[in-house]
Amino acid sequence: MYIIQNAFYNILRNKGRNILLGTIIFIIIISTVVALMINNTTGSIIDDYRSRFASEVFITPNMERMRERAMAEAAGSTGRVRISPPVIPPEQYIEFGNSEYLYDAVFKASTAVNSGNITAIDAELGGQAMRGTIFSGNEVSMPTSFYFSLHGNKFEDFREGLRDLAEGRMPENLNECIVSSDLAELNGISIGDKLSFTSEIFLRGGSSFADTQTLETHYELEVVGIYYDATDEYMQGGRHNAFTNRRNEILTTYETVVAPFLPGYSGITISATYYVKDPDLVPLFAKELYEKGLDSIFDVGTDEASYNRIVGPVEGLRSVSITFMIIVLIFGALIIALLSSMAIRERKYEIGVLRAMGMKKHKVALGLWLEMLIITSLCLALGLGVGTLAAQPVTNYLLAQQIQAAEAASQMPGLGGGAMTIGSIASTGTAVSNAKPLSEINIMLDLKTILQIVAITLLLATFAAFVAISRITKYEPIKILAERN
Amino acid sequence: MSILILKDVTYKYEGAAKDVLRGIDATFEAGRVYTIVGKSGAGKSTLLSLIAGLDVSTGGEILYRGTNLRTMDRDNYRAKNIGVIFQGLNLLTNATAVENIVLSMHISGSKEKDKKAYAYTLLAKVGINKESADRKVLKLSGGEQQRVAIARALSHNPDIIIADEPTGNLDKETEADVLGILTSLAHDEGKCVIIVTHSKRVTSFADEIWGINDGKLFRIK
Ligand SMILES: Nc1ncnc2c1ncn2[C@@H]1O[C@H](COP(=O)(O)OP(=O)(O)O)[C@@H](O)[C@H]1O
Ligand SMILES: [Mg+2]
Numbered sequence: 255m256y257i258i259q260n261a262f263y264n265i266l267r268n269k270g271r272n273i274l275l276g277t278i279i280f281i282i283i284i285s286t287v288v289a290l291m292i293n294n295t296t297g298s299i300i301d302d303y304r305s306r307f308a309s310e311v312f313i314t315p316n317m318e319r320m321r322e323r324a325m326a327e328a329a330g331s332t333g334r335v336r337i338s339p340p341v342i343p344p345e346q347y348i349e350f351g352n353s354e355y356l357y358d359a360v361f362k363a364s365t366a367v368n369s370g371n372i373t374a375i376d377a378e379l380g381g382q383a384m385r386g387t388i389f390s391g392n393e394v395s396m397p398t399s400f401y402f403s404l405h406g407n408k409f410e411d412f413r414e415g416l417r418d419l420a421e422g423r424m425p426e427n428l429n430e431c432i433v434s435s436d437l438a439e440l441n442g443i444s445i446g447d448k449l450s451f452t453s454e455i456f457l458r459g460g461s462s463f464a465d466t467q468t469l470e471t472h473y474e475l476e477v478v479g480i481y482y483d484a485t486d487e488y489m490q491g492g493r494h495n496a497f498t499n500r501r502n503e504i505l506t507t508y509e510t511v512v513a514p515f516l517p518g519y520s521g522i523t524i525s526a527t528y529y530v531k532d533p534d535l536v537p538l539f540a541k542e543l544y545e546k547g548l549d550s551i552f553d554v555g556t557d558e559a560s561y562n563r564i565v566g567p568v569e570g571l572r573s574v575s576i577t578f579m580i581i582v583l584i585f586g587a588l589i590i591a592l593l594s595s596m597a598i599r600e601r602k603y604e605i606g607v608l609r610a611m612g613m614k615k616h617k618v619a620l621g622l623w624l625e626m627l628i629i630t631s632l633c634l635a636l637g638l639g640v641g642t643l644a645a646q647p648v649t650n651y652l653l654a655q656q657i658q659a660a661e662a663a664s665q666m667p668g669l670g671g672g673a674m675t676i677g678s679i680a681s682t683g684t685a686v687s688n689a690k691p692l693s694e695i696n697i698m699l700d701l702k703t704i705l706q707i708v709a710i711t712l713l714l715a716t717f718a719a720f721v722a723i724s725r726i727t728k729y730e731p732i733k734i735l736a737e738r739n
Numbered sequence: 740m741s742i743l744i745l746k747d748v749t750y751k752y753e754g755a756a757k758d759v760l761r762g763i764d765a766t767f768e769a770g771r772v773y774t775i776v777g778k779s780g781a782g783k784s785t786l787l788s789l790i791a792g793l794d795v796s797t798g799g800e801i802l803y804r805g806t807n808l809r810t811m812d813r814d815n816y817r818a819k820n821i822g823v824i825f826q827g828l829n830l831l832t833n834a835t836a837v838e839n840i841v842l843s844m845h846i847s848g849s850k851e852k853d854k855k856a857y858a859y860t861l862l863a864k865v866g867i868n869k870e871s872a873d874r875k876v877l878k879l880s881g882g883e884q885q886r887v888a889i890a891r892a893l894s895h896n897p898d899i900i901i902a903d904e905p906t907g908n909l910d911k912e913t914e915a916d917v918l919g920i921l922t923s924l925a926h927d928e929g930k931c932v933i934i935v936t937h938s939k940r941v942t943s944f945a946d947e948i949w950g951i952n953d954g955k956l957f958r959i960k
Pocket of ligand 2: 784826
């Protein structure tokens with residue numbers, strides 16, 4: 255088509271003007287490429303972290319309210335005020351998991367057990383009781399001492415590399431378990447062996463221990479795997495005995511542990527981790543929990559502190575890049591509009607000639623648009639290349655600045671910002687955030703980014719051409735030519 | 740049928756106090772050379788721009804082969820039916836002579852296969868050699884530019900050729916040359932050639948001479 259050809263010729267015929275125009279478009283495109291690449295890469299990082307950090311719900315006691323309540327209860331009586339958080343009963347944990355706001359609820363359960371057919375490591379140090387001694391009348395009911403612990407769905411040590419399967423497989427079905435290699439060695443346990451355990455659940459009646467009813471429960475478990483254990487040998491903070499020795503942990507599924515569970519009975523500890531579908535749903539989920547009977551002493555929230563600390567600088571980087579892009583686009587568009595309207599004034603005569611020769615308005619316009627498009631496409635090809643090369647160093651530089659800024663802010667008490675929330679949340683007892691901010695981002699050019707850039711570029715070319723076209727098509731050729739002569 | 744008929748044509752520029760053209764009647768035939776003479780400012784160029792379909796008359800009508808220019812697609816008319824040699828030439832000065840011709844052929848929708856070769860032939864016919872043809876119009880002499888403008892007016896093989904002071908800034912020799920070409924177009928190729936001029940010499944080539952004064956057209960010969 256001759257219009258395309260003519261557009262090419264025209265570009266070559268007016269090198270000076272087009273090089274100027276091209277340079278400006280080139281700068282705009284590079285900036286846009288860098289900004290969009292940063293924006294899209296950080297966007298997916300933020301989404302990823304948001305779903306990882308901001309979707310896990312934490313139910314933590316609020317110190318302030320706990321203290322208030324303890325004070326209120328202690329009013330009148332003398333003596334020390336004891337502060338201890340109430341316990342969320344297992345059935346509540348299960349009930350809470352039943353919510354439309356959650357995409358997942360991961361349950362864990364544990365209980366203390368004894369075995370008839372195997373000996374615990376550290377057996378000579380004794381076991382641990384799960385309840386106090388019960389005195390009823392003249393009868394004294396001594397509590398059972400437990401030597402083993404049975405854990406349902408407690409596999410995080412495997413993910414962290416502190417435990418590793420030596421042989422066999424992980425428990426998947428009801429009544430399957432794995433044991434530590436130390437325990438297996440001591441007792442000559444091999445895969446396929448059946449182990450039997452007993453445990454107790456008890457119903458606390460009224461206010462005194464005397465009413466406590468104890469039920470013996472049984473577990474018949476098949477060993478399906480043996481694992482190496484590199485965790486600390488004893489549970490944190492506990493006395494050293496067989497029960498606190500982590501080599502005596504028998505790992506099984508959640509369903510296995512809770513099989514003998516009866517509502518109202520203690521003895522089986524159940525906990526749950528809830529994942530909301532969207533971090534924005536947390537307040538709704540919290541409301542639902544309180545309605546379901548969660549003690550008002552508890553706060554329901556997410557690990558925002560870690561999230562903010564890790565992602566904060568990335569979010570800063572993102573908003574810097576967006577702001578930068580918008581400014582560049584606005585100024586760029588203004589400059590282009592100015593340039594192309596100046597170019598049109600210069601080209602009025604040429605357009606008048608074309609029109610006098612009988613070229614239709616829309617073809618003249620098409621030609622102008624094609625010229626812009628060709629220039630812009632060239633700039634796009636170059637800009638994509640240069641922008642892609644520039645994106646990573648620019649990102650590294652900006653991110654380093656963001657991290658510095660965040661650190662500076664966190665060292666300045668009284669000034670808001672992401673870092674401050676860490677302090678306040680930590681004081682209420684949530685996980686203290688020592689998460690390191692993301693300090694490296696791999697900027698990538700994906701198809702989405704390319705398409706966005708192409709779209710922006712097309713718009714830019716069209717905008718520039720439109721400014722030009724809207725001016726010329728108003729004129730009749732005779733008038734354009736008359737002005738010149 | 741007459742190729743071009745003007746009936747009671749009047750024209751007034753926007754914002755102007757009085758009509759530039761007043762009640763013009765004329766008929767133009769194929770195969771003849773017409774000259775329109777008149778003083779500067781008499782309205783010659785205005786009349787040509789109406790005939791060229793660059794503008795429409797404020798009153799009366801201009802018929803091309805019986806069709807009113809006012810209602811027809813005048814872009815198409817300019818591209819195909821009429822060749823105009825403007826007083827100011829109106830060539831694309833940044834493009835070469837041959838590019839000017841080829842572009843004009845494209846706009847007219849010419850079916851010519853090798854447009855460039857045709858353009859060179861046409862330019863040769865009006866006395867522009869290949870070397871000059873490949874030069875930017877800006878770099879050609881006034882006489883050469885005039886010839887390129889003529890070649891462009893012929894490039895789409897129109898029925899009517901109108902020329903506005905085509906010899907205004909040419910020496911005598913070139914003037915005779917250019918007028919020779921235009922006359923031959925009418926007499927040998929059957930075109931209708933209308934030349935506007937204020938030069939008496941030009942009129943000697945004409946089959947018909949018209950005068951224009953105070954916006955009125957009158958037959959002299
Ligand atoms: N664009 C215009 N607007 C207003 N008046 C014009 C315009 N062009 C020409 N005129 C006037 O119209 C008259 C005829 O002009 P023109 O047709 O160019 O004369 P000629 O070509 O015979 O010298 C002149 O008086 C001129 O001043
Ligand atoms: Mg004139």
